[in-house]
Amino acid sequence: MDNREYAKCYIAFLDMLGFKNIISQSICEDICTVFDNIKKPFSSAQLDEEHLITEDTIKALNIKVMSDSICFYIEVKHANALIALLTSCAMFQMNLLKLPTPVLLRGGVVCGDMYAKQDVIFGPGLTYAYLMEEHNAKYPRIILTNEVLSYARQEDDTFLTTFIDNNIIFRDFDAFYTLNYLQMLSRSDRKCFKGFRQKIEQTLDTTTDESIREKYLYLEKILKNLKP
Helix, strand or coil: CCCCCEEEEEEEEEEECHHHHHHHHCCCHHHHHHHHCCCCCCCEEECCCEEECEEEHHCCEEEEECCCCEEEEEEEECCCHHHHHHHHHHHHHHHHHCCCCCCCCCEEEEEEEEEEEEEEEEEEHHHEEEEEEEEHHHCCCCEEEEEHHHHCCCHHHHHHHHHHHHEEEECCCCEEEEEEHHHHHHHCCCHHHHHHHHHHHHHHCCCCCHHHHHHHHHHHHHHHCCCC
């Protein structure tokens, strides 16, 4: 993105829920540990016999941290760009669930125009992702529309449809597609998954805060619908 013009990107705008409490109750070293979990999840990955998330695609994935807001973005021209971005977001959330005090994310993923150079990022795509996180996500989930998936499927319709639908997302109750990080966690780290499920039960058994209950009731519903 060296030219002074927009580039078409997949953009994820994520917000860490409850971060103000983390700031007020934790020392700087512990807060830094939270941000240590923001990383690209692999150097390269074989998705099937023909499709690979390459080193070039991983290098093209960018991460911008703005206090409790994190932006992942990558130009759409890179092979399997959307899968790389969604997988990175899922890994970030799963790592945050492994902390002594789990941290939940809420976010929106879009396909749109964006300018980025060094510390400067802006554009209608970034604004759209922020508004989706702010107004549509509502629960501890990372959402995208079918329009984004349709754009990605132009790259390889059969593969992307099968891999993303079977491994990364599900269609939620309000027709947004949602990152299926709890399903991914249940398959990759059973101990952490069991501990977080107990955290959900404990929270619902003890809190009367309606905002917190709403978030954890949503997560409880997702748990009940997970594939075995």
